[in-house]
Amino acid sequence: MKSIVLSTKKRDYTTLLVFAVIVFTAPLWGKIIGAGYPDLLQKFAIFGLFAIGYNILFGLTGYLSFGHAAFLGVGSYVTVWSFKLLTMNAIPAVLLAIVFSGVFALLIGFLSLRRSGIYFSILTLAFAQMSYNLAYSVLTPITNGETGLRVLTSDPRVVDTALGYTIEGSPLATLFGTTLTGYPGFYFCAVVLVLGFWLSLKIFRSPFGMKLVAIKTNQTRMEYTGFNHRPYLLCAFVISGMYAGLAGGLLAVVDPLAGAERMQWTASGEVVLMTILGGVGTLFGPIIGAATIKYFENIFSGIGDTALAEIFSFLPDAVSNLLITIISPFVGSGWHLTLGILFMLIIIFLPGGMSQGFQKIADKIKQKNKKSSTSEVKLEKDGIA
Amino acid sequence: MSTAQSNIVLDITGVNKSFGGLQALSDINLQIEEGKTHAIIGPNGAGKSTLLNTCIGLLKADSGTINFGGNDLTHGFQPHDINQMGISRVFQTPQIFPDLTILQNVMIPAFAKRDGAFKLNLFKSLRDEKEIEAEALHLLEDLAMADQRFNNAGSLSRGNKRRLELAMCLIQHPKLLLLDEPTAGMARHDTNQTIDLLIKIKESGMTKVIIEHDMHVVFSLADKISVLAQGAIIAEGEPDEIKGHPKVREAYLGSAEV
Numbered sequence: 001m002k003s004i005v006l007s008t009k010k011r012d013y014t015t016l017l018v019f020a021v022i023v024f025t026a027p028l029w030g031k032i033i034g035a036g037y038p039d040l041l042q043k044f045a046i047f048g049l050f051a052i053g054y055n056i057l058f059g060l061t062g063y064l065s066f067g068h069a070a071f072l073g074v075g076s077y078v079t080v081w082s083f084k085l086l087t088m089n090a091i092p093a094v095l096l097a098i099v100f101s102g103v104f105a106l107l108i109g110f111l112s113l114r115r116s117g118i119y120f121s122i123l124t125l126a127f128a129q130m131s132y133n134l135a136y137s138v139l140t141p142i143t144n145g146e147t148g149l150r151v152l153t154s155d156p157r158v159v160d161t162a163l164g165y166t167i168e169g170s171p172l173a174t175l176f177g178t179t180l181t182g183y184p185g186f187y188f189c190a191v192v193l194v195l196g197f198w199l200s201l202k203i204f205r206s207p208f209g210m211k212l213v214a215i216k217t218n219q220t221r222m223e224y225t226g227f228n229h230r231p232y233l234l235c236a237f238v239i240s241g242m243y244a245g246l247a248g249g250l251l252a253v254v255d256p257l258a259g260a261e262r263m264q265w266t267a268s269g270e271v272v273l274m275t276i277l278g279g280v281g282t283l284f285g286p287i288i289g290a291a292t293i294k295y296f297e298n299i300f301s302g303i304g305d306t307a308l309a310e311i312f313s314f315l316p317d318a319v320s321n322l323l324i325t326i327i328s329p330f331v332g333s334g335w336h337l338t339l340g341i342l343f344m345l346i347i348i349f350l351p352g353g354m355s356q357g358f359q360k361i362a363d364k365i366k367q368k369n370k371k372s373s374t375s376e377v378k379l380e381k382d383g384i385a
Numbered sequence: 386m387s388t389a390q391s392n393i394v395l396d397i398t399g400v401n402k403s404f405g406g407l408q409a410l411s412d413i414n415l416q417i418e419e420g421k422t423h424a425i426i427g428p429n430g431a432g433k434s435t436l437l438n439t440c441i442g443l444l445k446a447d448s449g450t451i452n453f454g455g456n457d458l459t460h461g462f463q464p465h466d467i468n469q470m471g472i473s474r475v476f477q478t479p480q481i482f483p484d485l486t487i488l489q490n491v492m493i494p495a496f497a498k499r500d501g502a503f504k505l506n507l508f509k510s511l512r513d514e515k516e517i518e519a520e521a522l523h524l525l526e527d528l529a530m531a532d533q534r535f536n537n538a539g540s541l542s543r544g545n546k547r548r549l550e551l552a553m554c555l556i557q558h559p560k561l562l563l564l565d566e567p568t569a570g571m572a573r574h575d576t577n578q579t580i581d582l583l584i585k586i587k588e589s590g591m592t593k594v595i596i597e598h599d600m601h602v603v604f605s606l607a608d609k610i611s612v613l614a615q616g617a618i619i620a621e622g623e624p625d626e627i628k629g630h631p632k633v634r635e636a637y638l639g640s641a642e643v
Contacts, residue, residue: 226468
């Protein structure tokens with residue numbers, strides 16, 4: 001956390017710029033790793049945003065919420081309802097998603113934050129599972145239960161009707177005339193992701209962010225220093241809940257439907273994994289983690305036995321068959337196995353996540369450069385002498 | 386007494402506290418005068434920590450009143466309320482923020498003093514908090530810790546952790562500073578350093594209550610000493626009076642000692 005004061009303004013703007021460039025050129029570099037299609041890139045951006053927000057709670061305060069998928073789900077439902085009742089424009093939809101998930105997070109956070117540690121985690125998990133079950137059964141009139149909520153051509157869309165817009169074919173989210181599917185959808189998410197990253201950077205560098213880390217480090221001292229830790233934690237919880245709601249909203253923007261399964265505990269667990277895998281409490285870690293998991297989910301799960309056979313076709317049949325037998329449990333429907341191994345390796349050898357790994361590599365390269373440059377200088381000096 | 390009344394920072398009258406059947410404090414009367422260092426000594430289990438925690442309202446007294454600047458602390462306040470009223474506290478084991486830098490450790494209490502118990506300043510950059518940074522840096526220079534300001538506080542030695550904790554209290558300019566065994570578990574060298582620092586603080590005129598085992602520390606710092614034994618104050622006076630007090634010798638020092 002040294003960087004809070006040490007990092008300069010210039011360096012922060014450079015970080016933001018580099019991040020924006022990486023995000024906006026994703027369609028180009030995505031092709032190299034086989035991820036250059038909009039569906040997956042949208043997921044990178046959306047779950048990256050989800051993880052950034054989650055990191056503000058978990059990374060800065062250390063409070064492990066196990067129920068953030070509930071806010072993701074609320075965001076999706078609100079967005080679809082906005083499409084149904086108001087307009088197909090994405091801007092009011094995502095804004096409403098942020099507001100509603102924020103209110104929802106305020107309620108759940110207020111109750112859950114009465115406890116800390118494992119009890120807090122269990123409370124958030126309980127609330128999220130309650131929300132899931134409500135969405136699945138009791139609240140069917142609002143959520144359309146098992147089938148999921150869809151946007152229909154016959155929906156009222158008061159604002160669109162008033163403005164005289166009509167919809168042909170299946171309704172899709174728009175941004176002042178542009179349909180937000182495929183690459184336009186990705187770029188919309190990318191802009192939101194960069195904004196979300198910028199806000200997270202601001203929070204990391206603010207007194208508020210430092211106080212959150214202080215609460216994580218020593219709550220007793222924080223209390224005796226004159227800070228009431230509860231409202232700080234609640235704010236962090238609500239902010240991360242709003243991020244989750246925004247991410248849920250974007251999911252519904254690029255594909256206008258919402259289902260209860262988005263709120264299930266596995267979805268809550270996924271964002272925890274993303275954050276830990278990438279690096280808890282770091283700026284980039286959660287996004288790296290989110291991208292990695294989504295990459296595995298979409299690319300590794302797509303490799304079947306036939307694809308493997310193609311890859312190893314240059315080998316003799318016996319060797320190729322052996323390799324396929326060994327590798328096939330780890331790809332295709334077994335991709336969770338690879339992810340699990342990766343996760344274990346990271347936790348054991350890099351407790352700071354992948355970003356710690358990158359940091360180590362960067363440090364090594366720096367050291368090598370320093371060594372080689374100093375030795376060169378020496379050689380030159382020797383030569384002159 | 387009536388003329389001195391205005392100078393009393395903390396006024397404790399007739400405080401009783403029991404845990405179940407155990408009478409931890411019985412009829413405690415204590416007046417802490419402004420600008421003075423008041424030591425509370427006593428053998429293990431005498432109730433010193435209970436007294437300190439009751440004084441600041443952390444434990445609820447069964448009866449009696451504790452007046453601090455017009456606030457009755459027997460109402461049971463939260464620790465942050467107590468601090469916002471102007472009481473800072475040093476713990477037996479130094480309580481700092483080990484994952485933050487030394488500079489940040491000192492800046493945080495300054496924020497509490499300026500902004501109160503809660504302020505949502507999301508968009509302000511720490512880099513723009515020049516005033517507080519300068520104040521913290523000044524204090525660290527006084528403590529000869531300015532060079533290490535970007536190091537993590539967790540890497541400090543125990544003695545330096547204590548100095549940092551004191552700096553964190555001092556930056557708030559408290560009306561009352563509570564010190565709970567500030568030299569406990571310290572090496573001689575660190576103890577002496579801490580005493581020097583506490584003498585410096587004393588010279589600045591800050592009111593202090595100190596609980597201490599180490600007689601060397603007590604007699605080099607205290608203006609007034611209260612001796613606590615089995616939950617009651619058995620003697621009170623200036624250091625010289627206490628040194629020769631027969632009751633104190635018996636209860637605290639043992640009958641044949643010193």
